[in-house]
Amino acid sequence: MFQKILIANRGEIALRVLRACKELGIQTVVVHSTADSDAMHVRLADESVCIGPPPSRESYLNIHQIVAACEITGADAVHPGYGFLSENAKFADILAAHNITFIGPSGDHIRIMGDKIEAKRTAKRLGIPVVPGSDGAISDEKEAKRVAAEIGYPVIIKASAGGGGRGMKVAHTEADLEVALQTAKSEAGAAFGDDAVYIEKYLEKPRHIEVQVFGDGAGRGVHFGERDCSLQRRHQKVWEEANSPALNAEERSRIGGICATAIADLGYSGAGTIEFLYENGEFYFIEMNTRLQVEHPVTEAITGIDLVHEQIRVASGGGLSVRQEDIKFNGHAIECRINAEDPRTFTPSPGTITHFHTPGGLGIRVDSGVYSGYKIPPYYDSLIGKLIVHGRNRVECMMRLRRALDEFVVDGIKTTLPLFRDLVGNPDIANGDYDIHWLEKYLAKGE
Known part of the structure; x- marks a missing residue:
């Protein structure tokens, strides 16, 4: 069992993980931004390390600072909670390179499931039922129309690297498809730095x-x-x-x-x-x-x-x-x-x-x-x-x-x-x- 776990998160989930660690007799370290210095999990942890100013990119998403906090405190594992770095394959890989256990799946599995197209391919291979749709990213409007005609309208266009509803557009007819495709690609590129999109059958009342x-x-x-x-x-x-x-x-x-x-x-x-x-x-x-x-x-x-x-x-x-x-x-x-x-x-x-x-x-x-x-x-x-x-x-x-x-x-x-x-x-x-x-x-x- 681990000797000391660093909790790389904030709020209720940081407190939730801290409680579990205490019940297991494991020492805890929490990291926090300057905005969270009076947070409950900071007050209750065995140790705390301030890792930066309020913006997430300068604190809770700052991998270098979190790894440094692990090394300073001697933490042998990191629990990422949810959000922030919890599904960041690079973070999992870097921790492994520093002999620190990431309490989660391997970086490879995070990468596979983080790419919506590859995740769907993997699910299909594993026998999990999938929504009818394109086998991969849609290259152009012509291919989009062909796939949509095969699976039937309405269809939904989704960002391959997406989440939270961004890069998702519904097309009820072929006339809707061109605008929906371009809008989804534009949103995906702006939000995720990757404008790859794919098409699935849109279910009306799921x-x-x-x-x-x-x-x-x-x-x-x-x-x-x-x-x-x-x-x-x-x-x-x-x-x-x-x-x-x-x-x-x-x-x-x-x-x-x-x-x-x-x-x-x-x-x-x-x-x-x-x-x-x-x-x-x-x-x-x-x-x-x-x-x-x-x-x-x-x-x-x-x-x-x-x-x-x-x-x-x-x-x-x-x-x-x-x-x-x-x-x-x-x-x-x-x-x-x-x-x-x-x-x-x-x-x-x-x-x-x-x-x-x-x-x-x-x-x-x-x-x-x-x-x-x-x-x-x-x-x-x-x-x-x-x-x-x-x-x-x-x-x-x-x-x-x-x-x-x-x-x-x-x-x-x-x-x-x-x-x-x-x-x-x-x-x-x-x-x-x-x-x-x-x-x-x-x-x-x-x-």
């Missing part, structure tokens, strides 16, 4: 289903069930559930088994999430995230397994702690992402939290690094906390969530708490009857 997988790097793989992340705004997840209200036990077992086998065959090491669009009983691969997800607590709630403990165990060479037959699903869990944003316009709302009170009671978990008097800096993601609720079934979970939202108090800034209080009372949400477009339509109506 759900977003993701399967949590783990590999030991030596040919063993397991899945921890699925999460439903269909409630999204601008391709950003807002509300996540485990298990999905749309799937039955047979579908859950089938897609989980496919993913676990694929991870084993790939020789993958650590945590990963294989993401699908699901429509009319069929799953279509869209991407794989080679890191811990923001929404991992709902999986922990229904399995009783600490996924960060599992990450650390696998990275240290201890292998997986469970076999597939050991993993049981208990009840239902929902996570709400609480952001420092206006609940209707979603404009960021940095500032000082004057009062912070979290809900409690059976089945309630709050992952947050903020506190009363904490000043939210304007430089980073607006996520300030996650409310995770677990119940014996979805009905009990929803009732418990309603009560927890009523208890949650954050004063001094605007948050998305009012949005969730509206959603929990909506009949479609109560019935689990929603798709990836539902939330944006709901917000557009101003309900």
Whole structure:
């Protein structure tokens, strides 16, 4: 097991990893920008190192400074959390060159899954069902029209190196295709420095289903069930559930088994999430995230397994702690992402939290690094906390969530708490009857 882990992140995920390390008896080091000097994870860590000014590129994305912090403190491993450098293959390679363990997959696997075209090819080779579309990047408009005609309209054009909805455009007819193609390529080039795009069949009312997988790097793989992340705004997840209200036990077992086998065959090491669009009983691969997800607590709630403990165990060479037959699903869990944003316009709302009170009671978990008097800096993601609720079934979970939202108090800034209080009372949400477009339509109506 590791002696000292450096946590290369901030906010609630840094605190989440720190807690896991403490439970395992591992010393912790956190890095931070000057804007985060009073953050909770900085206060609680065994050691902290300031690595630069507020801009991420000068601190949390500064590989040189993070490696130097490892060497100064004697950290023998780095946990990247999510975001920042968590899916940076170069970072993983550099750590390996310095004999520091990256708590995550190999740089090669990060590279494969970070390229959307190569990821789709790999998924297809591993037996994972994929969305019909081009085999690789589209070279010109003529090829785009040929592929679109073969798979049928509507189609969606996506950036090969994309994420977060950038470089994605829908074409409903051939007349739409030229503008959509050029716009997607332009956005992709500006956002990622790579204008390569590919085409897929556009599904009209799909759900977003993701399967949590783990590999030991030596040919063993397991899945921890699925999460439903269909409630999204601008391709950003807002509300996540485990298990999905749309799937039955047979579908859950089938897609989980496919993913676990694929991870084993790939020789993958650590945590990963294989993401699908699901429509009319069929799953279509869209991407794989080679890191811990923001929404991992709902999986922990229904399995009783600490996924960060599992990450650390696998990275240290201890292998997986469970076999597939050991993993049981208990009840239902929902996570709400609480952001420092206006609940209707979603404009960021940095500032000082004057009062912070979290809900409690059976089945309630709050992952947050903020506190009363904490000043939210304007430089980073607006996520300030996650409310995770677990119940014996979805009905009990929803009732418990309603009560927890009523208890949650954050004063001094605007948050998305009012949005969730509206959603929990909506009949479609109560019935689990929603798709990836539902939330944006709901917000557009101003309900």
